[in-house]
Amino acid sequence: MDKYNGYNIIEYNKFHKKLIGLMFKNKTDYGILINNCRSIHTFFMKFNIDVIFLDKNNNIIKKYKKVKKNKILICPKAKKVIEIPSSN
Secondary structure, eight states, X not given: OOEETTEEEEXXXXXXXXXXXXXXXXXXXXXXXXXXXXXXXXXXXXXXXXXXXXXXXXXXXXXEEEEOSSOEEEOTTOSEEEEEEOOO
């Protein structure tokens, strides 16, 4: 997956990258794809994000818009998740 909603998507596969995600960043112009992922949190986030949970075939299972900091999202059927900065 190269782009989603106009954002370049970077695939995070290493444990450390997956653990940190977009935390602590002031803003970003890219999104991330995390494989083997069924849940995320937004602790330590500095901006709202859109979250898209995908199945193994990249079909969208669930979307969340403008997720604020300090939230936990879980989608048991998901295999992947995309995080992108929320549009204003």
